[in-house]
Amino acid sequence: MSDEAGDLFRFRESPSTPPPxxxxxxxxxxxxxxxxxxxVRRFRPEPVADELVRELIAMARFAPSVGLSEPWRFVRVDAxxxxxxxxxxxxxxxxxxxxxYSGDRAExxxxxxxxxxxxxxxxxxxxxxxxxxQGHGLGRRTMPETVAYSAAMAIYTLWLAARTHRVGVGWxxxxxxxxxxxxxxxxxxxxxxxxxxxxxPEEESPSPALSRAGWEQRSDPSQFYLxx
Amino acid sequence: MSDEAGDLFRFRESPSTPPPxxxxxxxxxxxxxxxxxxxVRRFRPEPVADELVRELIAMARFAPSVGLSEPWRFVRVDAxxxxxxxxxxxxxxxxxxxxxYSGDRAExxxxxxxxxxxxxxxxxxxxxxxxxxQGHGLGRRTMPETVAYSAAMAIYTLWLAARTHRVGVGWxxxxxxxxxxxxxxxxxxxxxxxxxxxxxPEEESPSPALSRAGWEQRSDPSQFYLxx
Numbered sequence: 397m398s399d400e401a402g403d404l405f406r407f408r409e410s411p412s413t414p415p416p417x418x419x420x421x422x423x424x425x426x427x428x429x430x431x432x433x434x435x436v437r438r439f440r441p442e443p444v445a446d447e448l449v450r451e452l453i454a455m456a457r458f459a460p461s462v463g464l465s466e467p468w469r470f471v472r473v474d475a476x477x478x479x480x481x482x483x484x485x486x487x488x489x490x491x492x493x494x495x496x497y498s499g500d501r502a503e504x505x506x507x508x509x510x511x512x513x514x515x516x517x518x519x520x521x522x523x524x525x526x527x528x529x530q531g532h533g534l535g536r537r538t539m540p541e542t543v544a545y546s547a548a549m550a551i552y553t554l555w556l557a558a559r560t561h562r563v564g565v566g567w568x569x570x571x572x573x574x575x576x577x578x579x580x581x582x583x584x585x586x587x588x589x590x591x592x593x594x595x596x597p598e599e600e601s602p603s604p605a606l607s608r609a610g611w612e613q614r615s616d617p618s619q620f621y622l623x624x
Numbered sequence: 625m626s627d628e629a630g631d632l633f634r635f636r637e638s639p640s641t642p643p644p645x646x647x648x649x650x651x652x653x654x655x656x657x658x659x660x661x662x663x664v665r666r667f668r669p670e671p672v673a674d675e676l677v678r679e680l681i682a683m684a685r686f687a688p689s690v691g692l693s694e695p696w697r698f699v700r701v702d703a704x705x706x707x708x709x710x711x712x713x714x715x716x717x718x719x720x721x722x723x724x725y726s727g728d729r730a731e732x733x734x735x736x737x738x739x740x741x742x743x744x745x746x747x748x749x750x751x752x753x754x755x756x757x758q759g760h761g762l763g764r765r766t767m768p769e770t771v772a773y774s775a776a777m778a779i780y781t782l783w784l785a786a787r788t789h790r791v792g793v794g795w796x797x798x799x800x801x802x803x804x805x806x807x808x809x810x811x812x813x814x815x816x817x818x819x820x821x822x823x824x825p826e827e828e829s830p831s832p833a834l835s836r837a838g839w840e841q842r843s844d845p846s847q848f849y850l851x852x
């Protein structure tokens with residue numbers, strides 16, 4: 397762990413530390429972090445230091461988790477045969493997805509770059525333990541799916557933390573979850589959540605790649621807000 | 625929208641803006657934000673400005689979403705009868721949860737404070753459209769659950785942004801999803817993700833409430849890391 401991670405653990409161990417103050421300058425910078433985070437599909441070849449990868453995973457644990465169950469499981473994938481199996485699974489699933497579109501939409505889909513599996517130096521698969529002992533089941537009796545939501549928030553924590561180091565993350569979901577469990581030989585019962593490509597991005601932008609490619613645009617926030 | 629939100633939209637509209645730089649001081653502050661975020665159950669009575677609530681919801685949209693589908697739906701709940709229905713649902717579900725424990729664990733559970741429904745000035749229910757037109761289905765053919773993960777990340781965005789304003793968020797999951805859909809009369813087909821209590825917290829801490837109450841402790845990050 398780097399010095400920053402060391403500092404981090406000192407925060408935790410000193411509950412007498414005064415609460416941090418977040419000023420307008422921090423908030424503005426935090427907004428920039430949110431806005432300039434991207435789902436990255438084009439990576440430069442430089443490696444990401446192992447220490448940094450470990451630090452990002454350690455930071456992910458500060459995400460909320462239902463009942464403090466920390467149900468997330470991170471798997472670093474380096475074995476070429478396993479990476480190849482994942483890549484082949486993507487190719488098959490993506491071909492099926494393409495066949496579900498027609499006309500201009502199919503043409504457009506075929507030209508989208510949807511993953512950086514060949515160039516990302518770091519591959520991380522994320523799973524969830526659907527029934528962890530930790531947390532003693534608190535908070536998930538009526539909503540067992542909250543363990544998966546906890547893992548999604550851990551991924552997003554890692555994603556934002558990576559971006560503060562100029563490291564990009566791409567979330568690949570065009571995969572068959574059962575095939576990924578098999579390809580990576582993880583403990584029986586783990587549920588696949590995401591396959592992350594991690595590395596230094598070729599480019600930076602405040603706009604989503606799908607928006608720049610003309611596939612879809614963001615809606616106005618009022619579109620998803622109701623009062624009751 | 626406040627000036628900060630105005631600035632935010634200008635970032636988006638100017639892709640020629642140079643990418644932001646995040647230095648060690650920012651990263652340290654960002655870690656503090658993660659560490660001092662809490663699932664808040666005890667709120668002070670002061671209101672949260674409507675403008676700030678709208679700004680937080682607007683910021684949530686910068687979360688990643690599968691296929692840029694923005695499937696999250698935020699519902700602000702103010703009607704006393706609807707709040708009462710949600711509270712009664714919590715009480716019933718929590719009684720059932722308590723009955724699943726025995727001995728010391730049941731005793732301990734009975735003393736936990738698991739929600740701030742009575743005191744939180746702002747209630748936000750979050751749903752997902754499981755099959756949104758936006759995004760044209762991209763990325764979720766094999767993993768339809770990714771729409772719910774997108775909503776979880778939007779919630780976490782709002783949660784962290786709230787904390788930068790010293791506003792706390794508590795996620796209530798001890799509810800029956802179908803009953804919440806009925807109580808809030810949202811469009812048919814929406815799926816319930818979370819009920820959020822929002823307000824100024826009574827106290828701040830770098831440690832989770834469940835850890836301080838002795839219910840559960842965090843594990844070492846090496847516990848949820850594998851290499852393949």
